[in-house]
Amino acid sequence: MNPSDNNDKIKDNLIEVKVVNPGHRFSMDLFDSEGNLILQAHTPISQGVINHLKSSGIQYLYFDPSKKGAAESVPAQKNILSDELRNETYLHTKNLFEEIRNTFASSPGDSISRGTIDKSRTLVDKIISDTEKNGDGVFDVVAKLKDMDDYYYQHSMNVAILASILGSRLDFKSDIKSAMGVGGLFHDIGYSSVSKDILHKAQLNDSEFDIIKSHTHVGYKFVEKNPRLHEIEKRIILLHHERGDGEGYPYGFDLDMYQNNVPREVRLLGLIDVFVIHTMPKPGEAGVTPGGAMRLMVNMIQAQYKTKYSFIPADVRDFLRALGFIINKGESFLKPGDLVRISTGEIGIIEEMNRLYPLNPKVRILKNSRMETLKRPIVLDLIKTYNEYVSNVYDRNPDGKYTISSRNNAT
Numbered sequence: 158m159n160p161s162d163n164n165d166k167i168k169d170n171l172i173e174v175k176v177v178n179p180g181h182r183f184s185m186d187l188f189d190s191e192g193n194l195i196l197q198a199h200t201p202i203s204q205g206v207i208n209h210l211k212s213s214g215i216q217y218l219y220f221d222p223s224k225k226g227a228a229e230s231v232p233a234q235k236n237i238l239s240d241e242l243r244n245e246t247y248l249h250t251k252n253l254f255e256e257i258r259n260t261f262a263s264s265p266g267d268s269i270s271r272g273t274i275d276k277s278r279t280l281v282d283k284i285i286s287d288t289e290k291n292g293d294g295v296f297d298v299v300a301k302l303k304d305m306d307d308y309y310y311q312h313s314m315n316v317a318i319l320a321s322i323l324g325s326r327l328d329f330k331s332d333i334k335s336a337m338g339v340g341g342l343f344h345d346i347g348y349s350s351v352s353k354d355i356l357h358k359a360q361l362n363d364s365e366f367d368i369i370k371s372h373t374h375v376g377y378k379f380v381e382k383n384p385r386l387h388e389i390e391k392r393i394i395l396l397h398h399e400r401g402d403g404e405g406y407p408y409g410f411d412l413d414m415y416q417n418n419v420p421r422e423v424r425l426l427g428l429i430d431v432f433v434i435h436t437m438p439k440p441g442e443a444g445v446t447p448g449g450a451m452r453l454m455v456n457m458i459q460a461q462y463k464t465k466y467s468f469i470p471a472d473v474r475d476f477l478r479a480l481g482f483i484i485n486k487g488e489s490f491l492k493p494g495d496l497v498r499i500s501t502g503e504i505g506i507i508e509e510m511n512r513l514y515p516l517n518p519k520v521r522i523l524k525n526s527r528m529e530t531l532k533r534p535i536v537l538d539l540i541k542t543y544n545e546y547v548s549n550v551y552d553r554n555p556d557g558k559y560t561i562s563s564r565n566n567a568t
């Protein structure tokens with residue numbers, strides 16, 4: 158169907174479900190009449206979602222009329238990964254998790270089998286060459302989940318794909334590119350030792366949460382002596398939840414230890430993990446748009462201004478440079494007009510984006526670091542002062558007030 162045919166049916170802030178076909182994308186988030194997010198902007202709607210809407214008797218989807226413009230049907234963008242390869246990756250990840258859960262149950266002293274490691278490496282090589290060919294494509298994390306087991310398969314699959322792409326985009330050597338992808342597939346294998354009762358529970362008490370956290374070192378013990386795995390892959394399994402603010406695990410490193418003892422590749426995989434966690438919610442939880450997730454991640458660089466860094470700015474910069482456009486439908490997640498705080502403590506409005514370095518735009522400074530309003534705003538080009546960067550992004554609330562978005566769970 159031509160997108161314009163569909164636009165005729167979009168009026169009065171609503172869209173009729175019966176005119177929507179699989180693969181359609183819209184320029185705005187779509188909600189049901191209760192306000193539940195049904196489809197994120199620019200995400201293709203699947204047959205499964207359409208069936209679900211029809212079987213639930215939902216006839217209309219609504220978009221937020223407070224946002225400018227109407228929700229238009231937009232042309233599909235090329236996916237960076239073919240559907241066939243995505244399906245193959247999904248099936249492989251599912252088999253992998255099932256095999257490892259069986260091994261944990263029957264012979265916990267064993268490790269991942271040689272055949273499974275070889276297959277994983279071949280698959281990651283295919284992902285790398287496929288995505289290197291489709292340089293300007295986009296990647297959707299959004300998935301239709303069958304159940305909680307499926308959540309973990311799809312989570313690991315998405316992390317593996319993004320890690321493979323990031324390795325290529327940052328020109329890592331070929332063995333390291335492969336280690337990023339395979340490490341992505343394996344990073345959460347420790348969950349296979351956790352009972353499904355706990356894994357599927359919505360609210361966890363402290364001791365249950367400790368069991369969840371054990372997935373890092375239990376997973377590591379499982380692969381520690383396996384000669385077929387790269388050292389980076391083993392470190393990814395052990396250290397992907399470490400942060401620079403002392404609140405990560407299993408060790409709770411401080412910034413120095415994080416910077417020096419967690420390899421850059423592992424820190425970057427940790428960032429990808431956080432992005433996927435935010436954009437692919439568990440069944441029944443609310444998700445965040447890709448752009449929203451990246452804003453949150455920027456705000457996590459400095460969890461507390463000037464004292465604690467969850468992430469190292471250079472890593473966030475690398476993550477955004479490698480994946481920013483791919484995961485946000487070819488668009489920048491920051492825009493001229495956004496209110497930001499820069500690392501010097503000054504506050505201003507973005508005037509012009511720097512395409513490859515979104516943390517280094519031109520900013521019109523309105524307030525100095527003592528929060529005094531400047532009589533004459535000055536414009537700083539942060540690409541020229543590379544060590545200064547956007548360290549916080551403000552979201553404008555419906556009441557017109559600005560807040561720094563944060564989300565501490567799931568990190």
Ligand SMILES: [Fe+2]
Pocket residue numbers: 344345372397398
């Ligand atoms: Fe994890």
Ligand SMILES: [Fe+2]
Pocket residue numbers: 312316344345430
């Ligand atoms: Fe994970």
